Amino acid sequence: HMAKDQSYYFSHDVDAFNDPKIVAMISEYGVIAYAWWWIIIEKLASYEDYKLPLKKYTFVALDNELGMKNEQNSTFVEHVFNKNEHVLEQNTFCSFCSFLFIFALINDFELLACDGEYFWSPSLTRRFELRKAKNEEISQKRRLAGLKSAEARRENKQKRTRVEQNLTRVEQNELIKEKKRKENIYSYSYYRDGENQNSNELLNMFDDEPPKTDPYKNVFKIYMNDVGEISPMTKEKLEYLVNDFGESEVITAISKSVEVGKASIAYITAILNNKIREEAAKESGTNRRGKGTRTIKAKSDGSDVDWKNETGEWL
Incomplete structure (x- = not known):
């Protein structure tokens, strides 16, 4: 079976050509053996568990991929077979050049290992397992980093929510304070006597200090x-x-301005200023009349003088 996590590359020592086992292999079979070696390694790397089965189809394919079809009568086959005749003479795979080469890699150069069912490269397996462990470690670190980042985002969101809630409460408090301030200064409602008393009690509930007499309140x-x-x-x-x-x-001036349909601060001011002129004129006439009266009354003892009328309400 092909490897589920088939890789596009694997590590390769840059000085593999100088490995003593590789040197011995090349010395025995020539430089072409170096190419055969890496083709076999690539094939192993593409299979699950990095192993190939000891089956006929394996060696049929390898003979084709290694270009060994025409090597049947070569000195290579004779050399390998003669050297291991006691082992190979009963083996059904000895007709395949790839099997003879792999047999030599297992027994003569210890570059491959075999358990009777599969063969593999211990070095390749070790590298892939190490790489797999590193990838798993990296994945675990990324997963933990992702969890930590998600937790940090949740905490930041909660902090922002708390800040927004606090700001909202502060803003609401400010709006309430502003509303109370406007109610105490501008927004007076005009009710009849009984309603005025209830309104005043409601307004006083928001006062920090005891209610004070406000000469402008009723006017407002x-x-x-x-x-x-x-x-x-x-x-x-x-x-x-x-x-x-x-x-x-x-x-009184406000009421008069409403009666004549000219309710405005300017007209109210004009009514009051006209009141001053009327009172001034009235007072002037009263003084003239009072002078003659006092002249006549001066002859008396003063007990019959109405001093309240004499002084007037506007003095």
């Missing part, structure tokens, strides 16, 4: 509900208006 809520979203610039303007006119006046 009403603006968001009646006018629209509060931009940073609008927020700043509303804070200025609350500081200048008070919470209730700003809320």
